[in-house]
Amino acid sequence: MHLPTPPERSFASDNAAGAHPDVIAALIEANTGHALAYGDDRWTRECSGLFHDLFGAGETFLTFTGTGGNILGLMAMLRPVDAVVCAAGSHINADEAGSAERILGAKLIDLPTRDGKLRPDQVRELDWMLGNEHHAQPAVVSITQSTELGTVYTAAEVAALSDAAHSLGMRVHMDGARVSNATAALGGTVDALRSFTVDAGVDVLTFGGTKNGMVGGEAVVFLDASLARRARYLRKTITQLPSKMRFVAAQFIALLTDDLWMRTALHSNAMAARLFEGVRDLPGVDVSAPEVNSLFPSLPADVIDVLRDWSFFWDWDVAKHQVRWMTAWDTSDDDVARFVDGVTSATHSFAPGELTN
Amino acid sequence: MHLPTPPERSFASDNAAGAHPDVIAALIEANTGHALAYGDDRWTRECSGLFHDLFGAGETFLTFTGTGGNILGLMAMLRPVDAVVCAAGSHINADEAGSAERILGAKLIDLPTRDGKLRPDQVRELDWMLGNEHHAQPAVVSITQSTELGTVYTAAEVAALSDAAHSLGMRVHMDGARVSNATAALGGTVDALRSFTVDAGVDVLTFGGTKNGMVGGEAVVFLDASLARRARYLRKTITQLPSKMRFVAAQFIALLTDDLWMRTALHSNAMAARLFEGVRDLPGVDVSAPEVNSLFPSLPADVIDVLRDWSFFWDWDVAKHQVRWMTAWDTSDDDVARFVDGVTSATHSFAPGELTN
Amino acid sequence: MHLPTPPERSFASDNAAGAHPDVIAALIEANTGHALAYGDDRWTRECSGLFHDLFGAGETFLTFTGTGGNILGLMAMLRPVDAVVCAAGSHINADEAGSAERILGAKLIDLPTRDGKLRPDQVRELDWMLGNEHHAQPAVVSITQSTELGTVYTAAEVAALSDAAHSLGMRVHMDGARVSNATAALGGTVDALRSFTVDAGVDVLTFGGTKNGMVGGEAVVFLDASLARRARYLRKTITQLPSKMRFVAAQFIALLTDDLWMRTALHSNAMAARLFEGVRDLPGVDVSAPEVNSLFPSLPADVIDVLRDWSFFWDWDVAKHQVRWMTAWDTSDDDVARFVDGVTSATHSFAPGELTN
């Protein structure tokens, strides 16, 4: 079988992409003389101000990793014996190697979902645990926006979850590793961002930078600033205090300047939509329209093998022959066109009878 | 009192310095297209190879922070109920906000020292705890090289400590946040580095990058590679797995190329020596010759206040009017000259009678 | 409605029962002069020997509580980042208030079951997690025998689970808070006990004493004695080292003498079977035959309320009007007869039309 030249950039993950030129430029600009470590510098102060402006509220702490950001945000809300309610497929439960249990000492109550999204009834049903000394006490609902399955909570859905949580005395954490993509999906405005975060009752948000064009860095936005009182101690304890913090702050300044964060997200979402259009009708391809920057198509096993050798991507559910294709801030029209060409060639090369699905 | 123009770069800390131009260039070079995340990239592989060549042994894992590196290294050696033996003033005990206790769940047995350096007898004296079920079990000796007090263990001293530790079944960890400066002090060669690490029986070394001209990044070198078997799980759990790892690896590649790490360290050590020469005989200044890149002078309180307003630095021991002056990879001759001028002016402006020491 | 005199002993729980007279006698006998603390006494030595004889293998450590025993057993098998696989309804997951997460720092991978029993396929399906640095590593399968739902694993079922676990490099823990009742159900012999524990590949067993007629105490039997090497340190660390250990050991000596543990379990199982016979055909009562000493009947809500006011018992699943009736070592024929009388009266007093089910 003949496949075209593979795309310059793979569809493996948005964290396989490099850094946006503006981010690199900001790093270079920040590399000017001396600045006190641990955040006592002008870049960190400017970054804090920009986040406050973005949400009209809150206090922000920078970390290096998303796991670190999630742990910091959760730790600020948890007392001993408290538990975190989350989706079974959530990153904190499935992809952070037990950080929550190890560092927080907290139980994760992981609930099944069909689409990665928790429902308010699932929170309310935990009511019986409260006050029961034999059970860890549900104290925080943690949701991911956009979810690990590429779905997006509407503002109303988040608000309903927050209401359910708050009415039981629980707090709400949002893992926003891809909050930019969710914002792009929900209107692509600052108002959209606020509608499903601060306005929807989210207490603490992890605002992702790495997957959206940064070299590395995340921001924990304590939308309820009272929760930030001890955050700087916690950040140090969990190993996430950046020494030369200006270099993380400068990257975020670049991202928050002229809405770069949203433009990159709108672009990567658009590239996913274009990819969907190119492959949706191909024989043997079963794929839903993307809400953000990821597709989860099912394909014949042989096609998967051939395509992956040609341009790498990850499995999602091996049993279902389902894979994940993900766009990034730097995915180009040409990348999409070449990848569609490749998928087209591969799917047509296998006569239906040959397929082992 | 008239003080000259302050130095362009302060003597506050080596982590107040920015990044070396070669490091920035390496970041830019690494920002090329897509590369798989979490270390499955050519930069990380090259970096691992360079570390292996440097020590002639070992397996290396990159982290973002020094605390993270120390926790990773220690975690790989500790079983439940194990304790870490360290100096009271060690970074893991005094400056990591209880990370070891929180994340490792381990007791730190912190021992007094006069110069930041543990002695073999202090290790051997813990013998009685071994096998006593009422006491946490000493399992790792952790030393800092160079120490938090700017002193340096000789290779023989490290070897003697390792022998004491190993003879009791304990392991040796070296916090090498400034291992480059120590190497510079002990000869400034790769052989010197090896002499007090791999050749002296150190099992795990945290090799510092941030304080030596990087944007941010540390390397945990498992000199006994058998200890690295589960390191990648541990790194993820403690929140220290870099997503776009190529950007940490590229910085280390720059540092390890043409001995940049040693040249920068030789330079900052030399600047400290020059600063010492410039201030050692000033009235009211009590200071010892630096072994690496830090001085710990005692000065009259009024002089401290005036100087700090002019060019910031940190207190070390307020009760003793002792402060810390630290040079960095980018400290220039001019910075030293100006700082010496300032100290000279300040010390001479206060007649002895005026001084409140 | 007229209800008869309630039973002298309720059917609330086997831990509502007191201590067997032989256990009290043993306490009195052990209260003789001085004996060194922490297990260096003749009772503890005798107790260890009796457990070794019982299983023909292993090393035993005494604790005060079942949760403590489970934590000790698991801790001996877990390394950092390891996870424990268990049933969602298991005591360690649902009734130990997050002890495992807090003290072990370990993730519990809690799997759904219809009858409280894990299946080998559920273990084998976790294969994909092994070696994935983003996920906690399944390392121990923990099962409860008899289960929290009153079901019993056959020896073959345990062996199949052990095989699945061991083939993946995992260990097997059995929470035997009611292992005596399970033994009674599976034949009521020492051979039966061995068949589903040591012979079936269980590595560590928590052997319950409290629910089976003791004042308080549990035994952790390391059937694979190599796992006990550091158990005495672990026990102290988790706060479970009994000071005057002779008093825990003496109780177990009583239990292990002349098969008291099995006689009490056979009795309580028999009382549950008798209770089942008495209520199975009553109108509105939906109940399965007990395998051990607990029944989980569904009853009309009004009947539940009336009966509970008369003789207390616990809800099991409120939504299903399901309750739990449990017998104990001291439940008498008369207790059962009176309780059956009460249930009979209550169910007949409510005409079907009146029932709110």
Place this chain on the structure above:
Amino acid sequence: MHLPTPPERSFASDNAAGAHPDVIAALIEANTGHALAYGDDRWTRECSGLFHDLFGAGETFLTFTGTGGNILGLMAMLRPVDAVVCAAGSHINADEAGSAERILGAKLIDLPTRDGKLRPDQVRELDWMLGNEHHAQPAVVSITQSTELGTVYTAAEVAALSDAAHSLGMRVHMDGARVSNATAALGGTVDALRSFTVDAGVDVLTFGGTKNGMVGGEAVVFLDASLARRARYLRKTITQLPSKMRFVAAQFIALLTDDLWMRTALHSNAMAARLFEGVRDLPGVDVSAPEVNSLFPSLPADVIDVLRDWSFFWDWDVAKHQVRWMTAWDTSDDDVARFVDGVTSATHSFAPGELTN
């Protein structure tokens, strides 16, 4: 050398003693029919009331072990990154196998003392750590009463420590494993007990039962009842929730009835005083007058060996030939007389020239 018949009860430890007859009688009395588990029983309620009467304040939670009691009390006061200030020789630091670090995740700031007693200045000197994000935050001062060295804080000393702690926003925990002996030493009245606990600003007290004639059990008295709000969850999580709690409560009821706890403590203190009188002037014996129920004599090494073979006791400081002799609630006049005879014989048998001190 000829030694007399050894004493019936050794001077090894108060936890080598058995249980007081009244305690056993209370266990037997409590073994009556069924009672709900986990503290919902009349004995636990009565016990809580007795403790409230004793202190005129507070809320009490029962545990099995002293380590468990200490962990529970401390956990109720600690937030993440908080540290506990304690004496280097304190039980929580030196004899609890790292429980605090493992279960609480907290750093212990262990300070040197000459007599086991912390001083207010030592607390005040930690002021600099507060607000420093690089250091664990001192939050609780934990003292032992009577101390591990057999010394006793006066009420004024405790009050001064509490003032120092509270003025810095810290709390005060008292490990009262031998609080009864301290009370006996300070007057032997309930007023004496209150004077150095609730009246002196102690927030949480661990009230020891095991070493004072119980089979096993400790009470955590939250003198500031607001700290008890989540205590029952914490107790379960740390594995210290007694299932058949009536049996722990009943023992305390016996101890608190007719001041048994104080009578036993007065007796054991008196026995230590009598022992001191018998040995103070013997050749080669260097011993201070006991404040409570322990002596720490230094003796010639050969004498130690001979005596220990004859009637066991523990070393205290091998380098100083110092041992510990401890009386208990059941030490008899005859035990003391025989032990004095033995020490007398042993010390006289060694001519000074023979002694290897």
